[in-house]
Amino acid sequence: MSNPVFERIQQDLSENDVVLYMKGTPMFPQCGFSAAVVQILSELGVKFKGIDILVDPSLRDAVKQFTNWPTLPQLYVKGEFVGGCDIVREMYANGELQELLRGKGLLAA
Amino acid sequence: MSVRARMEAKLTAALSPLRLEIEDDSARHAGHGGAPAGGESHFSVRIVAEAFAGKTRVERQRMVYSVLAEELAGPVHALALTAQTPAEAA
Numbered sequence: 001m002s003n004p005v006f007e008r009i010q011q012d013l014s015e016n017d018v019v020l021y022m023k024g025t026p027m028f029p030q031c032g033f034s035a036a037v038v039q040i041l042s043e044l045g046v047k048f049k050g051i052d053i054l055v056d057p058s059l060r061d062a063v064k065q066f067t068n069w070p071t072l073p074q075l076y077v078k079g080e081f082v083g084g085c086d087i088v089r090e091m092y093a094n095g096e097l098q099e100l101l102r103g104k105g106l107l108a109a
Numbered sequence: 110m111s112v113r114a115r116m117e118a119k120l121t122a123a124l125s126p127l128r129l130e131i132e133d134d135s136a137r138h139a140g141h142g143g144a145p146a147g148g149e150s151h152f153s154v155r156i157v158a159e160a161f162a163g164k165t166r167v168e169r170q171r172m173v174y175s176v177l178a179e180e181l182a183g184p185v186h187a188l189a190l191t192a193q194t195p196a197e198a199a
Contacts, residue, residue, distance in 0.1 A: 033187065070174050070181040071188060086190050087166045 005062035013079045017106055018048035021063045022073040026050040033085035034073040040092045046106055078104050112149040112184050116177055120156060123176040127195050128157035134189070150186040157198040166192075 012019055018041070024030030026038050026048075041048050053060040053072060060072070067074050067081050075082045077100060082088065091097035101107035110118075113131050120129055135148035154173070161169045169192035174181060181188065 031187075033189075068171065070178070081167065083167055083170070087170065090166070090191075 003062050003065060005058055006066055008059070009063060009066050012049065012051060013076055016049040017078055017104070018046055018101075019076040020048050020050045020073055021053055021076075022050055023052070023054050025052050030054060031072070033071075036085050037073050037075060037088050040088060040097070044092075044098065044101065044107060046101060077101065077106070112180060113152070116152070116154070116180055116185075119176050119180075120154075120173070124156060124158040124160045124172070126156045126158040128155070128198065130155040134187075149184055151189075152185060152187070153189040155191045155193075157193050157195055159195060161192050162194045162196075 020026075020034075020037060020041065022029060022031070022034035022037070024034055026042075029035035029038055038050065051059070053063060063072070063074060064070055069081070069084065071084055074084055075088050082097075082100070083091070088097060091100070098107060102109055113133055117129065117131055120126060130153075132153040133149060134151040134153055137151065156173065160172065164172070170190055173188075173190055173192060177185065177188070
């Protein structure tokens with residue numbers, strides 16, 4: 001845990017309730033999997049910070065190490081790793097994602 | 110051995126799946142940013158295995174990722190994953 005970029009990740013996660021590490025930006029996702037998660041969050045009307053890892057190769061590698069997860073996108077809620085695209089999609093489809101966000105006060109009941 | 114065959118062999122050995130489907134989706138992603146030429150970069154994997162019982166979604170995917178660490182660090186650029194127990198898949 002000596003990677004200096006980890007501190008930046010910790011800071012992003014503590015300053016933002018919902019963080020999405022992704023390829024591209026929420027306006028212009030550069031990958032279908034990132035776009036899918038952006039779309040779900042947008043549909044729910046959840047405010048989130050999208051962080052584009054393509055502009056910073058050191059961040060890209062650090063995020064994968066930090067989460068111990070080899071792929072992107074990666075969704076964090078209140079500092080906790082929720083999952084990548086497959087998990088977010090599945091949780092959205094069965095209502096678990098909405099429940100999680102509601103439970104954290106991030107989605108109106 | 111193709112990437113797909115290698116993944117199949119490793120997953121079978123590590124998780125003894127009841128069902129394992131690996132699809133090469135590379136053609137659908139050809140030419141997008143960071144996608145290597147020649148395919149075998151994007152896969153969909155569906156695994157049904159007893160080994161997933163009692164594990165969270167994140168834990169299940171980590172199990173698969175650790176089996177395929179070498180492929181993910183190399184040629185495999187994206188892996189869409191469904192990991193279920195036999196009871197869930199029934």
